[in-house]
Amino acid sequence: MVFISLSSSAYCQTNGLSIGYGVGNLNPHNGFGKIPNNLGHEFLYLSYFHGFRLSQNGQIVLEPFVSYTYRTLSGFDLGVNLLYQYHFWKWNSLKNSLFFNIGTGGVYTTVDFTDQGSDFLFILQAGVGLKVDKYFIEFRHRHYSNGGTARPNVGVETEFLSVGFYF
Numbered sequence: 001m002v003f004i005s006l007s008s009s010a011y012c013q014t015n016g017l018s019i020g021y022g023v024g025n026l027n028p029h030n031g032f033g034k035i036p037n038n039l040g041h042e043f044l045y046l047s048y049f050h051g052f053r054l055s056q057n058g059q060i061v062l063e064p065f066v067s068y069t070y071r072t073l074s075g076f077d078l079g080v081n082l083l084y085q086y087h088f089w090k091w092n093s094l095k096n097s098l099f100f101n102i103g104t105g106g107v108y109t110t111v112d113f114t115d116q117g118s119d120f121l122f123i124l125q126a127g128v129g130l131k132v133d134k135y136f137i138e139f140r141h142r143h144y145s146n147g148g149t150a151r152p153n154v155g156v157e158t159e160f161l162s163v164g165f166y167f
Contacts, residue, residue, distance in 0.1 A: 022160025
């Protein structure tokens with residue numbers, strides 16, 4: 001009989017809250033990522049996250065969120081992200097680190113992105129951040145798309161900055 005032993009850190013979980021500010025339509029290329037008539041937008045972002053530690057440096061993060069879009073376009077987003085987060089450089093007793101994340105998600109939006117053809121959208125995203133003790137700041141790029149489930153399907157690009165804390 002073989003027993004597999006995992007260290008207790010493999011089962012550690014993290015929880016946290018974050019709040020952020022973001023903008024859309026920063027993509028300067030014609031077509032891809034453009035909102036019709038150059039209508040940019042800004043949004044406020046609030047999320048709770050629950051991380052499942054896989055190793056000393058990596059974790060899977062489940063992140064339900066809500067955001068409010070305003071200025072030119074308006075509406076609410078309600079969604080969930082699934083991210084892989086990796087802390088690639090740690091210092092000071094491992095309480096401080098630089099990290100990146102990459103992931104996907106889904107969202108229901110009331111924002112009238114007329115070139116999306118659907119209120120149910122998929123998300124692809126990547127970000128980088130700095131963790132200091134139990135606080136963090138993160139920059140994330142996000143691509144919204146209906147994934148070809150409806151026509152039209154013009155992607156919307158957004159960037160946002162969030163701050164938060166672990167508990």
